[in-house]
Amino acid sequence: MTSLADKPTKSRLLVVDDQAINIQILFSIFGPDYDVFMATSGEQALQVCAERKPDIVLLDVMMPGMDGHEVCRRLKAHPDTRDIAIIFVTAQNDPAEESRGLELGAVDFISKPVNASVVRARVGAQLLLRHTLEQVKHLNNTLELRVEQRTRELQSALQDLRDSQVQLAVSEAKATLNMLVASVAHELSTPIGNGLMASGALGEQARSLQQHVDAGTLKRSDLSAFLAMLVDGSSLIEQNLQRANVLIGNFRQVAADQASEQRRTFDLRAAVAEIVHTLSPSLKRFPHTVRQDIPEGMVLTSQPGTLGQVLINLINNAYLHAFEGRSDGLVVLSAAQKGERVVLTVEDNGAGIAPEVFGKMFEPFFSTKIGQGGTGLGMSIVQSLVTNTLGGEVRVHSTPGVGTRVEIELPVTLPTAS
Template identity: 40%
Template sequence: MSQGVILCVDDDATVVRSLRSLLGGSVGDFDIEIAESGAEALEIALELEERRQELVVVIADFIMPMMRGDELLIRLHQIHPNALSIMLTGQSDLEGVKKAINEANLYRFLEKPFDSDDLLLTIKSACNAYQSERAVGLHNAQLNVLNVELEEMVSKLKIQQEDLTRSEAKATISTLVASVSHELVTPFGNGVLTADVLVELTRKFNQEMENGQLTRSGLRRYVDSVAEAATLIQRNLRRAGDLLANFQQMATDQASECRRTFDLATVVGEIVDTMKHRLRGKPHSLVQNIEPDIVMDSFPGAIGQIVINLINNAYLHAFEGRANGVFSIDAHLQGDSVHLTFTDNGVGIASDHMAQLMKPFFSTKVGRGGNGLGMSIVANLVEKVLDGTITVKSTVGVGTTFYIVLPLAAPH
């Protein structure tokens, strides 16, 4: 099967015949096309475009009647933008060369009379460079497909979010969307950066091969570098896949009232991870001390909502005007119940506010980031969804602790 087409263009019939003879059987599975004028070369290029055949390399004479080589290469580049160009001439025209470099993807400039071996090595090197760029292009296309799939997922989640805006308890799905989008920047960015390095390594490798400077140790370094780059790309794509898998599970939990069996430390850890990028700029710390192997048969979406609301409440209210705040989440098993405590070393809650703390629409910051629903939602989820209890103790100037007790298995 043909890997593409190499097009030779020269107004000297003797030259094109020698080029055909030189290339025949020497450049692998590439078709060879011959043209004796710029107009004929353009016709061939258009026919290739109609047949969806790839034009890989163009070898063109610089001085030709009717249409100069640099002008031809520029027009061919408009039809086949990925094709690499090699220009042949017996005259020096630096302006024409500069124009071809800038506008026609010029790969190399060879003066006549050219050495056959040198020309053949240049053509092979150009073919290798073209295939390397195509491989990187396919990789980038795969990344684009993954990005499209992610955008489609985010679009579907936005539709779900619009349906759930009537319930403040379900609105945290927007936080998950923003968080996973932020966290995916790193693996995707690393993957693209590694692909760019791979392109540059391949370019240098081709240059050494073209100049006859390639050594066994150089080949070994290139193979090792390609293997390392492939491993890095694979690792980052897997990291992105893991993030998406975790995100899908959390989004499902938040967007539905799904009951399932889960490990408490894992669910809380995933929720905290999604909030990290929002909390990084804050001068406070978040500590988790959850007893391992607490396996619950309950509603992870509700527990996630409780964790998010209590963290937001502490960062919005408890740490106002303070630096180096500490918010800790602790959990341990006691019989058939799970005991959770959420503690901050913040400003505390005034005694006249304690009685109203769990009431809807009560907030000391209405219009300044608070809507008065956060704590009432927490109480509703604990008591009505999870069949648990919640109590609060607070000392002004010292801090606040929320005590939540939940059954290991939520009632049916």
């Protein structure tokens, strides 16, 4: 964080007092380090604030004509001056007067006669807080701009996707491409939804922080907590937007009959943890649990992005279908290596799959939740990605009233395309 000493210009300080001796004392304290302006009446103080926009005002309470309370009220009522920090400097030691000043928007009270060290420390603390809040606002605005920019990019990419669908619909692969477009839209809903939820949470916290600032009740712990949430939230938004970009890139490659997603070597435990972390904003809305039992040191050379799509579909399927009417749902992710093959298991303790539904689960657009959040594409996408892209197999075991276990068997090393 930038310190006050790093600022390119001096902070501006306005001293308002009808007694010249008090102005002289405060000028002698702050003159060497600040640009100090002076006013001897409330009216003059309002004029200086309008013209010079000081960073902080040291304001006497008892003045002839317009007193300090009225000056404070008027400054806080005007949009151009409401953010100026006001510290009352008064000979009164009345808690009721201090309470009234804080209600009007003042940030602190200093008693006369002033102690140079105390007044310098309090002014410095308020200026540091003001500078920190400006940085937070700038960071928040930058984050909003990044989200808006990436949203425009996604909207443009989605429009390209729709245009591609129209152009390719006249070919023999019309039905396949229509299903592909629906699949991509289905996949995009999760990262975009997670990004929007994280952005909304940040906005809510920012508004809460602003209320504390306006009320003069902001604590350093509140600011630290907000900064920590801002870092975590921006990371979640970035991860989900990147995942959406990968999905759109995959569609473009498939539509143009290009090579599929790049393969790389990765740790299965770390990859699964990242996928579950990315899903966490949407999963927190439900009282269920995802437990990860992936052993350490299990390394694959495959396509982690595609594997992520498979796991996202399976976890979402469990939350949508398995746990209806329950609050103790559990999804367990585990894995075991058998020679040159790895079996990744997604198991839930939910309602299980009815026999009449079991034989249709891989059919495109078949769902028991059509119109209630289901598209009928989840398991169809899983089977297609596992068998066609990852070179593996899908096996499903289910017992009604007990739960469902989905086994994804994959090669440790995905063969390169010929």
